[in-house]
Amino acid sequence: MKFSRVTFLAFSLSALVFGVGSPARAATPLPSSLVQRADGVLRGKTTAALLEMHIHTKSQDRTYTLSYWGDDRGGTSRALIKILGPARFRGHGTLKVGGRLSLYDPSTDGITVLSGSMLGDGWMGSHFTNDDLVKETDLARDYHSRELKTWAANVDGKPVTFHRIQLEPTPQAPVAWNHIVFELFTRDDVVIPTREDFYRRATDAAPDRVLSFEDLKQMGGRLVPTRLTMRPANAPGEYTELIYKEVRFDADVPASKFSDQALRR
Amino acid sequence: MLANFTLLLRIAGRNLWRNRGRSLITGAAIAAGVALCIASFGIMDGMSSDMVRSITDTNLGHVQIHAPDFSARPKLSLAFDQARVRTELAAHTVGVEAVSARVIGWVLAETPRQSASVELVGVDPIREAAVTQLDRHVRRGRYLPSAATPWPEPKALNADDRALDARLTQEQAKLAEAEIAALDGAALTPPQASGHEAAAETRALLERLAPDPSAPPPLLLGDRLAKRLHAEPGAKIRLRAQDLDGNPTSAAFRVVGVVHTGNAAFDANRAIAHIADVRHFFSLGDRAHELTLRLRVPSEAPRVVRALEGAALNRGLSVKTWQELRPDVVSMVQMNSGFTAMLVTIIFAIAAIGVADTILMAVFERRRELGVLKAVGMRPLAIVVLIESEAVLLGLGASIVGMALGLGIDALLGRFGIPLGGLSGFSLAGAAIPPVLHASVTVQGVFLPAVAMLAMSLLASLWPALIAAGTEPVLAMRER
Amino acid sequence: MSETSRAPVVELRNLTKTYRQGHVEVRALDGVALSVDAGDFVVLAGPSGSGKTTLLNLIGALARPTSGEVRVGGRDLGAMNGRELALLRRDHIGFIFQAYNLLPVLSALENAELVLELQGRSRAVCRERAESTLRSVGLADLVNRRPGELSGGQQQRVAVARAIASARTLVLADEPTANLDSKSAESLLDLMVELNRGHLLTFLFSSHDPRVIARGRRVVRLEDGRVVADERAG
């Protein structure tokens, strides 16, 4: 009896390890799951972050200090961004609850609800759109993924596998892009995005804009890219950088953070 | 060559008189046809020119200049240096009556009760009135005052202020950091005290960085927009948008007037303010998005475009006629005249049958008489002329009466119009079909039907005339 | 006119006219030969259907013969085209019809002027000739009446005026008195006789009224399309 119990246990364990575990190790992961993990690299169940945004255009250079609060636990994803400085923009905030986007202007104490068509507009003069900032689109859900190419390389002296994946929107997806080419690498069990090329038309040879992910750091208990740079193709030399100073994942962000009162505060 | 023409005319006229009942009926039908054609042309011309004017005289002007992509995808950043373009234009302004520069941007308009997406257009009130007669479309309140609202220029911060600003940002970041750190650990409540002070100091800095206008700038609203916003003259409306640099901008405007142009897109979406105020609002400097030209003779638009094209292309701008900008309206006008032409053709066909029938009857009734004329030596051609004379006399008389009648109808329709009732004031492709159709009289619209009817009488009676000319002279000898 | 007064105004040779009605051929004239001198006053007599009207039609260039030759004023009608025939009728032949055939929309004067106008005479000439002709047919007071306002006899006088106003050489009349009462017929004949004398006009007219036939200077009798008698009175 005893023996048989031990044998049974051993058998079960080996089944677990070999029978369930080995396919995961042996087969290449699905491109869609890679995209999902790369896309969510800077998102936890909840996310709280302190960031800086540098906007460089022909006419101006500007830096915002921002706080970001996100909560993806419930059915509707929610996010709040507050501008902490400089004076011209201090107190401005953006609140997203599901598909609804509200902007707060402290100088008039007014809250403006953005219509869907304005989601594609630049956020506060940056090269990120409102949609980019609050991530209403979900790459894994709204796009079909297709592996274009994989290759081996070294990152920080460690071997990694790069994947280039083409994303094409599902017919009903409310997205502005014809297709996206997503580049990422996997190392051990982490998936890190390196570059997203956004194409407006199928025939375009060059992307409309490019988002790159750099400066890998251990932050909030994960290895994450801490510098995101958006470069629009139609304004060469211009870019907007988003630099993570501090991030915390999966903490219990109170629901009150995503209210109009919090937006005003 | 012909036997005495006056004799033929005399015989023709008296023959018409002999059968005056029949002549009268046919003549009345022709006259009614001519009157109907004239009235149709009048209404259609009136409708077309009303439609065209509803776009050219409320918004479009006759020629527009903007960045090539602006019409398709209007963007704040497509503004151009209008002052220099204007001086270049000055060299080519033959036939240009007035020029209005405009800035255009979409904004969010908020009243205490409503908010709406609005196309904010900045115009020079005097120039705009000269181009589109916007001032005449004010239904309630008044037109924009010609002077812009005094709007203090923004000032850069000095070193001390900048240091203060940096410190405030630092403090805010610290607070946020603490708040993030305190998540889950209920013990650490972030300090809130300094928040209000920071807000007050920030406001003080802001007054220098982005000063408000000295008073809410005046604003005109399209009537449907005003209704949507529940805003009447006197109401205050806050407009929010992103300025040229993408920064949020907002200002309170005061509604001074409500306009109704009949152009649906205009009336439902437009808010109009002084160009200087809108430039401040959007941080546009001296730029404009659109130059709109009014021409002395609208049909000269293509010529003016050709004259301006070179200079505009040098500046990377495109010059377009209103026809090019609104091909939909052009094709509607063409469709309109197509319909009219069809209607007129039908009227003519009916009139032609009537004339042919009347003349044919007259010919068959008078075969013996015609035989006698041939027997005594009248040539077939003279007989054709005789019969044609009858048709032409009938057509001429009827056309003159019809012309008078048509002019009368046009005059009545010009004054009183046809109310369209339920269809009232709808618009096709943004060009307003006026609530009341007014006929407009054109020389062409009046004379064309009359002359055409005459020609038609001539043509329709050709066949009976040829039959008459072929009458055998022996018929004269036949006993009764 | 003095030239033509000697020569025959009308010459017919072996004149035949057949009407075809379906399969039936009607020989209305059958080898008629006839010559009419200028200034003569000839009556065509014969029973109904004998071919009088047909003969006048051919002589008046209103229809063409089936065969044979018609010469008027020495010219062969068979060799002339429609235009020439029309001019011949206009300038040389006057017609008086049984049914008067005046233009109802024209006054007596205008009817009398008609042929003159067609000839392109000046207004004054037309007016003067028409008025004097109407005076000579005894209608001086009725010049402005329309045919509808005139009696049959008066209408036929206007028709005579129309036929002779342009001083033509040959007047053809098909039963000019048939629609008139005997008194009017008598006076019309008087008028024609007088015109024949005064103007040297050649008259050729048909009738089956014995009283009218008796006034003819020469009587040509037709029967079944043939000349059966040709008599000269006195």
Ligand SMILES: Nc1ncnc2c1ncn2[C@@H]1O[C@H](COP(=O)(O)OP(=O)(O)OP(=O)(O)O)[C@@H](O)[C@H]1O
């Ligand atoms: N158009 C015609 N078609 C067929 N037959 C005709 C035509 N005209 C005359 N006829 C025939 O030709 C013949 C001669 O006719 P025509 O009219 O010349 O006679 P007429 O002597 O004038 O007779 P009436 O004294 O009755 O007037 C008649 O038999 C007649 O029926």
Ligand SMILES: [Mg+2]
């Ligand atoms: Mg007869």
